Amino acid sequence: MKIMASGRSLFGWFIFSAMLFYHKNAYSQERLINRGIKYFERGNYATALAHFESNSDSIVMSNELVHYMSQSYLELHQPQKAKELIEKLSQMDEANTYNLIRANYQLEDFSSAMNLVNQSHHLDDPAFRNLKNKIGNTMEHYDNKKGYIVQNFGSKVNSTHREYSSVIFNHYNTLLFTSRKDSTKKSDIDGLSFETIYKTTIDSNNNWTLPKALATDLVKDKRHDATVQIFSNGKKMISYHDGKLYSSFLKDNVWQIESEFNFHNQLASDTHCFITTDEKTIYFASDFQSTRMDLDLYMSHMLEDGKWSEPEPLSELNTDYDEDSPFLADDGTFYFSSRGHNSIGGYDIFRSSFNEENGSWSKPINLGYPINSVGEDTYYSVHGKVGYLTSSRLGGYGSLDLYRLFLFNKVKIEGHVASKNGQIPLANVEIDLEYDSLFIRSYTDINGNYSLYMPINKEMHVTFIKDSLDIHEDDYIVNVSFKDQNNNEFNFFIGANDSEPKAIANLNTHPKVKEINIDIKNDFEENPFIAVVPNTRESYWVDSLNLVYEKSSYSQNKSHEMNSIVKVLYFDYDQYELSNSNQKLLDSLCESSLVYNNVSSVHILGHTDSRGGSRYNQQLSWQRANAVYEYILDKKILINNFLVKGVGAKKPIMKGDNEASHSENRRVEITFHQYEQKNEL
CATH class of the missing domain: 3.30.1330.60 (OmpA-like domain)
Structure with missing residues (x-):
């Protein structure tokens, strides 16, 4: 009996301890979740997720918690995680249905997103109707993809954190950008590291060097330091520091503060700007006149006393949403990013121009896909035939990445095909070029000369055929550099005299791709050596058959x-x-x-x-x-x-x-x- 009593007493103590642990643990989990919700409501999605995820394996996921978590993933540009989380729910409520549609949309699965909208029975809700319209609008943009090439700057520059606001100068060899790398334990109210300016340059192998923090006398702990613009032939810089814009000059390899831009006397945030070459006009983004804290665009002129005039809002360009990152190109085109104007993502990039006769701005035009995407696309600048932008699009390294943009996708390559020693020109050689699902053919003339438009940055399989025999085949890729003049010549030297030609081969891919390096003059003038072929006309593009080397009429739009x-x-x-x-x-x-x-x-x-x-x-x-x-x-x-x-x-x-x-x-x-x-x- 004593043993039984002792056993019951021990069992009772164990039950009591387990219940006490359970209640303490449940209370602790509830506290963490409530803290996460508070961070979520402040817009600190990174910290909110840290609290939510610490409990995700030990608690039952309610619809409310899944909504908070999936919304946080979407705000941090992680749609795949949001989708996987929502799809685990046994029953879907309206809020999570909306987030699942957004997740599919951000993953560019437009058909699934549209099906979910149509099956949701919530089309009487304005939010669902607006989302359906956005999906339809975006599908049209994606179907009409423009003939541009968008390149990620790569892992040397981009990271799993946020990189944005690229500033290129020094003949496109030096790059400044802003990053929120996790290099310090200190973070801002949104849970992310403070902004830091980084610098990188192109080395002798045409690669970007490892970025280093920029030396400036404005850099301090627990403050934001961000790139805006390099001007005055690279001698001056505008940067952003905790809500204000500053001008600096370079002295002893350190950027020294020169002055603060004072456009108004209100407590506000001036986020970005562009100053003209003569330094007498500046366009800037600010929330100083907004009651909803949204950003608008303004213009100010330099007065005779050296002060800036009263800011004038760019009324035709401003909306009830954010407008930011103004840029005036050398050809007079004005670019900016906006969440309004029926954008297809968050921020989209738009262009406009100022009419001197009537003193108004033209209707903003969306630059379309692939410049704009379902993600955030902003901080756009263009220099001749190359542009730079920041985007959270799919395929990047992190939340926001830096990209370079070629405003064309075909390059006219000219040269000759000759024997390996270059002494004997090879006439009437058939040149077959294959990439993606396309096939293009050209021929050499009696002197072995050829001319052929090739796609840039695409792996191509090229076969040379003479008298029905394959004399050479290999994989090539066209790389473009921007110089002061065109150099589009590339000669193929084929060892046809070294051995007997072999029979035509089947389609094989080669492990090593040979590079065709071409220089293109970079300005705003038309260039006969490049072509822009949009997605809708790609299958029509046949630039050289029957010894015809002129561009197809389709490229002329x-x-x-x-x-x-x-x-x-x-x-x-x-x-x-x-x-x-x-x-x-x-x-x-x-x-x-x-x-x-x-x-x-x-x-x-x-x-x-x-x-x-x-x-x-x-x-x-x-x-x-x-x-x-x-x-x-x-x-x-x-x-x-x-x-x-x-x-x-x-x-x-x-x-x-x-x-x-x-x-x-x-x-x-x-x-x-x-x-x-x-x-x-």
Whole structure:
């Protein structure tokens, strides 16, 4: 009995201790969650998440807590984490449905986002209606992607933290930027490190060096120091320090404070500005006249006494949302970022111009995708044909990254193809260039010279064919540097005399990509050596076939498709030779008025059935398309622009593993595009 009593007493003590621990632990968790909510309400999402995540493995996730956490992830540009968290809920409430739509939207999964909106039964809510409109607007921008190249600055410059507000100078070799790297335990009210200015330069290998904190006499602990502008030929700098803008000059490799910009006498935050070359006009962003603490754009002029005039709001550009980061380019175009004007992300970049005659600003124009994205896109500057921006878009290293932007995507490469020792020019060499799903062909002339528009920053597989034999093939990539003059020459030296040419090879990728380095003159003038081909016209871009080296009319943005006429040829299994019936059909096409009736291009797409491997089908489909192209070429019709491409078995017109379906899918589609010329603004 004593033993039993002792056992019961011990068991009772254990239960009491466990309950006490549970209540203490539950109380501790509740306190942490409540603290997290308080940080969330202050906009300190990083610290709020730290409190929420410390309990996520030991408590049941309520809809309310998931809402706080997912909202924090979204504000910190971590949509994948938000989506994964919300999808664990057994039942969705309205707030988490909205956040799940936002998460899919930020992940650029627009179809899923739109489906969720339409299925949510909350379209009577203005927030859901606005989000649906934003998704639709964004899908249009993404479908009409402009022909620009956006490059991340890389891991040397960007980190998992925030990098933004790039300032480039010294012939594009020196970069200043702002970062909130986690290099100190001290942090601001939002839970992130204070802003620090960093500097990096390009080394002899054309790479950015490891960034170092900039030496300035304004830098102090627990304060913000951010980049704004370098001016006066690199001798002066404007920087931001805790709500105010300052001018500094360089002395003994240290930036010394010169003066504070005093535009008004109100307690406010002046976040960013741009001063003109003559230093007599300044555009700046501030919340000093706002009752909602949103930023607006203002302009001020230098008076004779050296003071700045009363700021004038740029009323045509300001909205009820934030406007920031003004920049005036050398060609007179004014750029700024805004959360208004029907932006597709958070901040978008817009352009406008000032009309001297009526004294007003033109309607802001969204720069579109890929300059703008579903993320935050801001701090834009442009210098000739290269731009710089800050973005939280997908594919970056952290919340905000620095990017460089090429305002074109094709470069005209000229040169000659010769034997390895360069002594013997190789005439009538077929140059086949493949990238993504596109195929472009060119030829050398009697002197071995060629001219070909190539995509920049894309891996290309290039094959050289002479007399139906493959004499060389390799992978290449075009790199562009910006100089004072164009240097677009690149010569291919092929060891055709060293050994016998081998039979045409199948499509293989090579582990080492060779570089084609080209210099482009950087100014605001038109350059005949570059082209801008938007996404909607990429498949039409055939710049050099039949020894035609001029740019296609599609690159001029002056043509609109009126009509497309499609003819189809069918092939036997595993065959690409033209049958007698196919030859007769092609003869009738080439002899008809169709090919002379305002036809600007002919697209020849080869297809296969689903049998066989993907690589084999890809090659067979191209052989079918090429057989048609070669036959038409022999007829010497007056059409200069062709697109010849094999798409394998990717686009069947009939589904099913039977002969009826296979015979319909073994085909070549010939599309005659007719265009009329129209002027576009």
